[in-house]
Amino acid sequence: LNSARDADLLLCMVDAAKDHLLANRFDPDKIRVVKPGVDTSVFFPGEQEHSTPTVVFISPLAPNKGIDIVLAAMKIVQVHIPEARLLVAGRGPLEPEVRQAQADPKQNVELMGSLDAFEVGELLRSGSVFVTAPRPTWKWEEQFGLAYVEAQACGLPVVTTRCGSNEEAIAPGNDLISDYSVEAIADKIIYWLTHRTERTAQGEANAVWARTNHDLLTQCRAMGQAFTDIEALNGR
Numbered sequence: 146l147n148s149a150r151d152a153d154l155l156l157c158m159v160d161a162a163k164d165h166l167l168a169n170r171f172d173p174d175k176i177r178v179v180k181p182g183v184d185t186s187v188f189f190p191g192e193q194e195h196s197t198p199t200v201v202f203i204s205p206l207a208p209n210k211g212i213d214i215v216l217a218a219m220k221i222v223q224v225h226i227p228e229a230r231l232l233v234a235g236r237g238p239l240e241p242e243v244r245q246a247q248a249d250p251k252q253n254v255e256l257m258g259s260l261d262a263f264e265v266g267e268l269l270r271s272g273s274v275f276v277t278a279p280r281p282t283w284k285w286e287e288q289f290g291l292a293y294v295e296a297q298a299c300g301l302p303v304v305t306t307r308c309g310s311n312e313e314a315i316a317p318g319n320d321l322i323s324d325y326s327v328e329a330i331a332d333k334i335i336y337w338l339t340h341r342t343e344r345t346a347q348g349e350a351n352a353v354w355a356r357t358n359h360d361l362l363t364q365c366r367a368m369g370q371a372f373t374d375i376e377a378l379n380g381r
Contacts, residue, residue: 154375156368159289161310174378177371180313182364183294183355187262190300190352191270194345198229198338201272201301203265203292206237209285211278211306213239214327216246216254218276221331226338229253234260234268269299273344274337279308280325287311294359297351302344304333316354318347 146169149155155171157163157178166176200219204210212233219231230253233243246254257268269275275296279287286309293303293314303319305311312321320333337344 153379154371156371159310159313161288161313175375177374179364179368179371180359181289181291181294182359182361183291183298184262184361185298185356187266188269188295188298188355189266190298190348194341195271195273198226199272199274200229200231200334200338201234201269201275201296202231202277203234203260203268203275203296204277204279206233206235206239206243208239209279209282210235210237211280211325212237213242214278214280214306214325214330215276216242216252217327218278218331218334219252219254221328222334222338223251223253225335229334229338230255232257232268232272234258234265265295266299269296269301272296272299272301274304274334275301276304276330276334278306278325278330279311280306281308290314294355298355298359300348300352302337302347302351304330304337306330316351318350 150171153175155166155176157176158181160178163176163178167173202212202215206212219229222229232255234257236259243254243256246252247256260268288309290311293305293311296303297316303315306322306325315321322329322333
């Protein structure tokens with residue numbers, strides 16, 4: 146950390162990073178926060194809602210991302226909403242668990258594999274709610290979570306667990322659960338799948354929030370302004 150003290154610009158992707166620098170007595174005039182952006186020409190809401198209640202998980206299939214928790218939660222969801230399905234995009238060490246769930250017709254799980262940005266956008270627009278369940282390890286915590294912003298840009302409510310600074314990637318009104326309770330996650334999924342009016346309203350609010358705060362071109366301009374500010378500060 147101390148090796149950065151001579152830098153002209155300290156560019157942070159989250160407010161938590163700025164707070165960490167300030168706590169370590171870095172010069173606040175050198176610090177700028179520019180959060181990640183998404184291409185809103187790729188990630189945008191669908192024109193109509195699909196009739197099948199669909200939960201979408203997009204993340205590495207690893208324990209720290211919580212696909213095992215989501216699979217367990219979906220079993221509870223399907224007790225109340227038998228037709229609910231889970232679409233999973235990603236690769237990782239827990240892929241065999243997802244394939245096992247996919248092989249069971251009662252679980253209604255489909256593994257989509259690795260997708261490009263356009264395919265991710267299409268997948269999100271086919272969904273009703275976006276779900277992940279990250280949990281920290283001894284060396285990792287969620288820092289932001291671009292998939293949250295992509296999902297919100299596509300008009301989906303978000304259900305996830307609090308981890309690291311991921312609250313910075315989530316608009317007000319979504320569900321940020323403070324523990325890793327399978328039951329709590331299932332309850333929130335059930336709520337969004339069974340409350341269409343509220344789901345639509347939150348999805349619309351999410352899309353506006355994502356365009357306002359995380360449009361890629363806007364964030365690129367903000368990054369350029371950060372460099373301009375520092376050059377002016379240094380009299381260049």
